[in-house]
Amino acid sequence: MIKKILVLGSGSAGLIAAISLKRKIPQLSVHVVRSPDLGVIGVGEGTTPNFPKHLFDYLGISRKRFYELAEPTWKLGIKFLWGPRGRFDYTFNQQLDTHWNDLPKPTGFYCDDDFSCASLPAALMANGKAFPRQANGCPDIQPWHAFHIENKKFVDVLEIVAREVGVEFTDGKVSGAERGPNGISAVMLDDGRRIEADFFIDSSGFRSELLGKALEEPFIGFDRSLFCDRAVVGGWERTDEPILPYTTAETMDSGWAWQIEHEHHVNRGYVYSSQGISDDAAAEEFLRKNPKAPKSPRVVKFRSGCYRRQWVENVVGVGNASGFVEPLEATSLMIVCSNMQTLVDFLIHSKLEPPPTMRTLYNDLTAATWNDIRDFLALHYKVNTALETPFWRHCNADTDVSAIAPLLEFYKENGPTGFCRYRLPRTENDFGLEGYLVMLVGNRVPYNVRHTPTSAEQAIWNRHRSEFVAEARKGLDVKESLAYVRHPGWQWNAEAAPAAR
Template sequence: MSDSPPLIQDVLVLGAGSAGLLAALSLKRKLPQLAVRIVRSPDIGVIGVGEGTTPNFPQHLFEYLGLNRKQFYAEAEPTWKLGIRFLWGIRGRFDYSFDQQLDFTAPDLRMPNGFYCDSEFRCLSLPSSLMWHGKAFARQENGCPDIQGWHAFHIENEKLVSVLESTARAIGVEIINGRVTGAERLPAGPIAAVHLEDGQRLAADFFIDASGFRSELLGKALGEGYTSFSDALFCDRAVVGGWDRSDEPILPYTTAEEMDAGWSWQIEHEHHVNRGYVYSSSFISDEQAAEEFLRKNPKAPKSPRVVKFRSGCYRRQWVENVVAIGNAGGFVEPLEATALMIVCGNLQTLVEMLNRSRLQPTPSLRDLFNELTGRGWTDIRDFLALHYKLNQGPQTPFWDHCRAETKLGAADQLLDFYEENGPTGFCRYRLSGMQNDFGLEGHLVMLVGNQVPHRASYQPPAPDRQRHEARRQHFSALAAAGLDVKEALAYIRHPGWHWHGDPAG
């Protein structure tokens, strides 16, 4: 019989951004017997921009980690995100809300909602109606916001990092300041220690590489191979430049708007608008991208900064005794706010594997982690590729190239099935896996939103059409009477406000 896997007793996290802090918090909260330290290096800076999230992020904070909602809202000051508004394609506009708009069949209708959206795709559910009317939440009978679990956050990175750091310290995570100069590797393969510029040698049993694009341990020290997504995702740069909010309404969604050589995001914070343009340097220069960005966003600073990136991931996220979390393991453009979604999902999988193995993870568990996380990355790649391949709107060289050359990977079989059968729930069996993070709903939003033609046309009889329209009008009326973001913030900041189920909050 082979020797037992080594016991993990102490963990060193390299990087004190949101990914590293979430990793340290998750490990220490769920496995309190571990000694957890973080190395905060000046070379691994905090990206001081806004982030959009998906609903799994507040779930991770409040349900998984047990953070106090009232305290978090007071210190991090997030605003709510109900989905993404796409200014996209031949419709010109459609909304992707975090609920079941299309993959849903009303009890009194014969077909799923998607079959009723040839000409009108809006107000199919309460969240999508709230987005349409610019409201954050429906109003309860007492006037308070009815805050449900289908929202995500817009959150400023510096405030998020500050809250996560103070929470980590409070539960016993040690934070060490120092510049990393290298890593020490054992002859058998694992990392033994990290060396700092001041001479410190920080040894550990297990390492989390959250060093961002530098990938100090997984990429540099261990030399793990990298898989590029450049045959599916052609954008490789972004122009970034937001502005202080004046009289603009705080919208309850992220905006994704097509541009000549890519797309532009808008993330809504209470006092700041975060805006950027993701583009392909093969089709537009940095100067031309900045000019287009400033022309369409006159409030942006006159010298927006340019960020270079590559879309792809390392072939394995767990090698020897190192697990990469966040940008150290891979990156894709933020078209669907996947960054923190990936972090939270991977951390929950890792923690459960360490727990079930009693902190002695086997090689086969490590292989399974790599299989699951690898599949997650390719699912995201294929889903984002659909956004480009299906957009028939802009007639520019970049978009012509996307329609002709974008590789869809496993999403090809879904597209073929949809073109024959339309927006039926049976499409879910043509997804790459039942655990796909975006589910059938996300894919149907792209297919129906982009008006991809199919041969399963359905002409609803008049009574069905009337019942469908009555549901839309009902949701629309509820939403129109709802609260916008500013009104909802006033409620939750009132001293008498209490979050349901929050200890001391």
């Protein structure tokens, strides 16, 4: 039976894992070992909506306290500066996988010419607003938001919560692992200490000390679908720029650049392929387009892919130690949260004695998630025809999207209909049909059965959109909404008990 779990690493992945395990299975002893000398990666600042749900609803962390300490801002989606339209908004609610009662066709058929403000969050994004305004003037904070959150602040808050719930910490650098009959039996620190446990979470970041190094699990590269392998990272202190309620993903000559909005800091980075451009040339393009960025931006190298199995013997990989894809949809923390919920459920169900079939199921589910993410990101590259550079020509021609070929073929013949969902690789896909339709319609991927709206339909379509715009214009921007939630009288609905305070 598992009694003691050792979590290797205290980046955001290790700490979310440690808190989730201790909070949901309090009888476990959970021990984090981490090296302050190696530190944390320090990048990773955009999330998806399952992240606030995991923190507040699943772990019961107090919203009030979290907002005070971590100082997140809100993200309603991603503004893609992408494709032949030049731009479109991907929100966290349904814009295209919908069918309004008063129109004969699903929404996507009305977006050929103008795909903007097709939902309230999209209208909020277009108008720089975070939330609609309630009758009493307060922001109506909807569940269709995610966060922008600074990695360092986030890690600091998680460590406070972890200590409060009873997670123990040891500082030291792991230099090796001892094998036992059921996998790893102990880790060795470079000062000679030896720490035993029954079960291990490898959250050692790209070093993957246990899953990759000690257990030598093979790494499955995604390089036929995702060609980028580096990023230059550099932000600046905010001056007069408005705090945008979304992440921006901008097409660059040899990749794309993110812009993530913190209250006092703008975080910018350029993801590129080292085959297509040198680090110096990437930094030059980045600085030319972002004159406020630091003169020597940091270069981060990565490889896209994941370990073949995420759970091997008594080791589960979490975070960058288990796999990585570029932050085009900010999916890393999304996977950490959802995988931890699955692992906790499996451990509870098996009364802390998980049989091999449970492990195999975990590996099948997590491999499917990684494949979904690979295919969804690959589609972003395949259909982006905004620039005619060698890199983008290579992406348009050579990106492997064979795993979603049935969906693409169906879309080509039938257009943005809800029936496409039956051609997704998996129905429980994290992005849902909505994500795929936004990419296909947003990038004007051609389909055969165009619908020409009648003037009456066009009037209905325009009326709905102008209603969204009118409501959005009355809304509050990020700064105004932050002022509300920081007011001493502000009450969060359904505020959960603070974590063991």
